Structure formats: C-alpha cells, structure tokens
Amino acid sequence: MKELAIIGIGQTPVGEHWAVGLRDLATEAIWAALDDAGLDGADALFVGNMLSGEMAQQAHLGALIADHAALAGIEAVKVEAACGAAAAALRQAVLAVGSGAAEVAVAVGVEKLTEQPPADTTAALAMAADGDYELPMGLSFVGVGALLMQRYLYEHRVPKEAFARFPIQAHDNAQHNPHAMFRSPITAQQYADAKMIASPINLLDSSPIADGAAAVVVTTAERARRLSDRAVRLLACEVGTDTVALHDRADLLWLKGVERSTKKALARAGKRHEEIDLFELHDAFSVIAALSLESAGFAERGCGLCHAQRGDFGRGGRLPIATMGGLKARGHPVGATGLYQVVEATLQLRGEAPEPLQIPDARVAMAQNIGGSGATVVTTILERMEG
Amino acid sequence: MSLARHWRLRDQRYRLEGTACDDCGTIQFPPRPLCPNCRSRTLSPHPLDGRGQLISYTVLYQAPAGFEAQIPYAVGIVELGEGPRLTAMLTDVDLDALQIGMSLEMTIRKLRSDGDDGVIQYGYKFRPVQFEGA
Numbered sequence A: 001m002k003e004l005a006i007i008g009i010g011q012t013p014v015g016e017h018w019a020v021g022l023r024d025l026a027t028e029a030i031w032a033a034l035d036d037a038g039l040d041g042a043d044a045l046f047v048g049n050m051l052s053g054e055m056a057q058q059a060h061l062g063a064l065i066a067d068h069a070a071l072a073g074i075e076a077v078k079v080e081a082a083c084g085a086a087a088a089a090l091r092q093a094v095l096a097v098g099s100g101a102a103e104v105a106v107a108v109g110v111e112k113l114t115e116q117p118p119a120d121t122t123a124a125l126a127m128a129a130d131g132d133y134e135l136p137m138g139l140s141f142v143g144v145g146a147l148l149m150q151r152y153l154y155e156h157r158v159p160k161e162a163f164a165r166f167p168i169q170a171h172d173n174a175q176h177n178p179h180a181m182f183r184s185p186i187t188a189q190q191y192a193d194a195k196m197i198a199s200p201i202n203l204l205d206s207s208p209i210a211d212g213a214a215a216v217v218v219t220t221a222e223r224a225r226r227l228s229d230r231a232v233r234l235l236a237c238e239v240g241t242d243t244v245a246l247h248d249r250a251d252l253l254w255l256k257g258v259e260r261s262t263k264k265a266l267a268r269a270g271k272r273h274e275e276i277d278l279f280e281l282h283d284a285f286s287v288i289a290a291l292s293l294e295s296a297g298f299a300e301r302g303c304g305l306c307h308a309q310r311g312d313f314g315r316g317g318r319l320p321i322a323t324m325g326g327l328k329a330r331g332h333p334v335g336a337t338g339l340y341q342v343v344e345a346t347l348q349l350r351g352e353a354p355e356p357l358q359i360p361d362a363r364v365a366m367a368q369n370i371g372g373s374g375a376t377v378v379t380t381i382l383e384r385m386e387g
Numbered sequence B: 001m002s003l004a005r006h007w008r009l010r011d012q013r014y015r016l017e018g019t020a021c022d023d024c025g026t027i028q029f030p031p032r033p034l035c036p037n038c039r040s041r042t043l044s045p046h047p048l049d050g051r052g053q054l055i056s057y058t059v060l061y062q063a064p065a066g067f068e069a070q071i072p073y074a075v076g077i078v079e080l081g082e083g084p085r086l087t088a089m090l091t092d093v094d095l096d097a098l099q100i101g102m103s104l105e106m107t108i109r110k111l112r113s114d115g116d117d118g119v120i121q122y123g124y125k126f127r128p129v130q131f132e133g134a
Helices: A022-037 A052-056 A061-068 A085-098 A118-128 A141-156 A160-174 A188-193 A221-227 A256-269 A286-295 A304-309 A326-330 A334-350 B003-008 B010-015
Strands: A004-011 A044-048 A075-079 A104-111 A196-198 A212-220 A232-241 A278-280 A364-371 A376-384 B017-021 B043-047 B051-060 B073-080 B085-090 B103-112 B121-128
Touching (some): A004 A022, A004 A085, A004 A221, A004 A334, A022 A061, A044 A085, A052 A104, A061 A075, A085 A104, A085 A232, A085 A334, A085 A364, A104 A334, A118 A141, A141 B051, A160 A304, A196 B051, A212 A221, A232 A256, A232 A334, A256 A364, A256 A376, A278 A334, A286 A364, A334 A364, B003 B010, B010 B017, B010 B121
Parallel strands (some): A044 A075, A044 A104, A278 A364, B085 B121
Antiparallel strands (some): A004 A212, A104 A212, A364 A376, B017 B043, B051 B073, B073 B085, B103 B121
8 A cells, every 4th residue: 555645625614505505515625625735636536425315316426526526537436434424435535546546536525414304304314323223213313322322321420511521622612613613612501501302412412414525635645745745644544343223232332443443543554542643533422522532542431521521632631632623513514524524634734723723733633533323433544744 | 114124124023033043042133144143144033022121212302204293202222131132212101210221021012104105114112011020
C-alpha cells in the first residue's frame, strides 16, 4: 500500500438546505475540495450516502453526482454503511489510491434529511438497525441508543446528569465553527429540562438530523509533497464490524467494532493512544461518546464520564474531542458525517481551525465514524506532514 | 413490511423458533444458516419457551412511521432462559414499573395493523410473568 495524503478539503454548512438538492450539495463540497487541492479533476469518486433512495427517491448517486460535478466518465460509485457511509467512502478512496488503481480520488459524503415528515425520517434512519427483528417491534434509531444508555446507567451506576458534559462541550465548541448547525451554548439546566425522545435519551443527548456535504481529495504522499504545502498524511483508514442487532451482543456496553477498528488503525498508523492529539468521535448520542472513548481505549470501562468530568476531553484536556462541535452541535447529516470529521481533523492539523478551537501544535488526529449502534466503525488517523 | 416477508418469519413471530447447532449445541434466535460459534452448517429448528429477563428498555415518545398511534410505548431487550436475546415491545406493564432484571414472558399481540399491505401483523411481545411456576 502506498503512503497517502489528503490534499484538499471541502464542506458545506450543516443545516436545513431546502433550496439545494443532493447533487448540488455534493458538487459544492467536491469542488471546494478540488479547488483547495489546486486540481481540476480526479480519477475516481466515492460517494458516501445512506438514505437518498428513501428521502429523495434517488439511487445511482455515483454516476449522477460525477456527471453533475462535470466529472462524467470517471469511476464513481455510492458507498452505504448507514451513518458510517462517508468514512466508508473514504476507505474506498484509500484502497483505490493506495493500490495504484487511481492517482487522485475524491470521497464525498452527502445527505439530505430535513425535507420529509419527521415520522418518515425516523423510520428511514431506523433502517440502520435490523429490519426483521428490531424495526417491526417499533424500535427507532434513537431507541437503539436509548437501550444502550439505560443499560449504562444501570451497570455503571452513574447519574444521568453526568452525560450533560458531552452536549454542553459540543455546543460550546460549535459556536465558533462557521459550518456548524447549532451555534449557541446550552446549560445543564436546559439539559435537565429537555424533552424526552426515547427514555433516557432526551433532545439534548441526541444529535440533530441535518443536510450537508463534505469532501476530501486523496492522493499519494509523494504527489502531495509536490502539489501542496498544506497536505496531511493519511496514515490509516480501517473498518471494523459487529452485529447489527443490539440484542445479538452479549455485552451491550462494549463496542467491539470500535475496539477492532481502533486497534487496526493504530497498528496500521504505527501510533499509540498517547500520540493522538485530538479525537473527532461519533457522538450521535451522548452515551455513544462515552462508549466510544471506553471501547477505543481512551478511558477505562465505565469511566468515560469521570474522565469527561475532569476535563480530559475538553479543549485544554489530554484528548480534546468533537473539537468543532461534533455530531451533537455541528449536526449529523448521517451519510456525510464521517467526512465532516475528517475535514475538521485536517483543519486542526493544518493549524486552520477557527479560534479558539485550534488545538495548539496538533500533530496526530483520529476520526471515528460509526454506522448504526456500532456495527460498522471506520477509524481514520491523520498526521501533519513535516517538511 | 411485505406480506411474503411477514409470512416467511411466521415461525419466529408466533412461536419463537430458533436453531440449535447439531455439533456444538449453541442455541440461536433468530435462526441462522451457520452456527456463529463453530460454523457448523447442520442446525435444527429449536422452539424457545418464551421466558426471560429484561436486559435494557426504553420508552419511546417519538415513533417511526406506522407506530405513531401507540406512543408512549416500551421496547426492551429480553434474555431468554435458553440464552439468546431478542428485541420486543413490552406490554401489560406500567411504564414506570419497568426494571432491568424483571422476569418476562412471551405473549402474542398485534404488532401493527396499518402497514403497506393493510394487513394486521401479529407477533411476540413480552409482559411481566403472570403466574410464577405456570
């Protein structure tokens, strides 16, 4: 496998884009990334998306978006892995360039979730779970997260209020991110008063549905050195899986997909946990933030919250997380989210994060995108390119 | 859900039929073509007795399409006596009285009646055990 780099990034604001369709959103992100790289095309396009069929009655996104972006003729396919689709598309770009099949590949994640009735969107998102054995029982995707959180409260005997730390911190960061959906802080009192969606998950435990698109340009590290002085090395992009149905897991509170994907990525990158300077994690629900930190090895089992309370995961802590607002406050356009994470990690490593979000001297960043409740996990590790 | 799909799942929906591995004895619900424990391909149908305990639960206040009329309702993960776990709606129980660890038993109920095919779908739900030792 060749050494790889990201030489261009692009993102649209996350929010309700009622005036813009899927193909235009994707095209905006793709060309923002290609312009950033100083390139006028690519050899291959991998489109991450979950629900174009259900939300826009549109399949066949690869060719559609390649054509709309004036890249018609290149290799282009859609990659679907529920909320992990975007990083799964990046994985395909990594394989394409790493193998030598392509010189330059673009991975774009795009999703539009805000223009259908809420019950239809809720039903569509639930398709990340088991269609034979979870959904017919009335379970929603928030419900899946709620089953995890209820068990967490029971097994680890933590007060529910302790979870407030994650959304409060995410909103605090997002207010400085011009692309974020929620740019206002929230308080512990607002968390305590928030409307219940699927107990014990309330509105402020939960990331919002959103529209958005984000893209990166991947090429070889050798070519990147010639083309750009702002490239970052793409050390690893590794996938781990687990059962789709939550009930098929003997231990609800250990995300084996997270553990597998993290270990593979660290091994591929040749890095240790202590060398990671920031972690863009998949805080779709506050409990997933805790479980990700624990299963990835950044906190002991049951201690994600205690470390968070100590400030370990804040901007000045040992491992800042969700530095641009995370899924909770930047927003969660599901099939695009994984590439927002990678774009944000790249900004940090370039030293281009908006003040005061820039992590001083950030050298190595990890981004982790999760499909479903941990069934598909893609962990990406990036490093600042020296010299 | 399509009519054929609901029909295909009838042995699971109505009588909790899983599989038992002929080689290592592992019991699975739902049925599988390969044993996840030893990868044996010789498995036999194995109905489960429908008793178990609650592993986790949630009460939904926002429902997916097709379930809106039932909110608030509870869904839980149940661990059956034979080992397998499943997801089921919880019924005949005060939503405030739900507790992890409580004993539950299977009952057949209407899951929903307004699907794309307009058919009434029946299947398992779980309720607190009615008569100990019954």
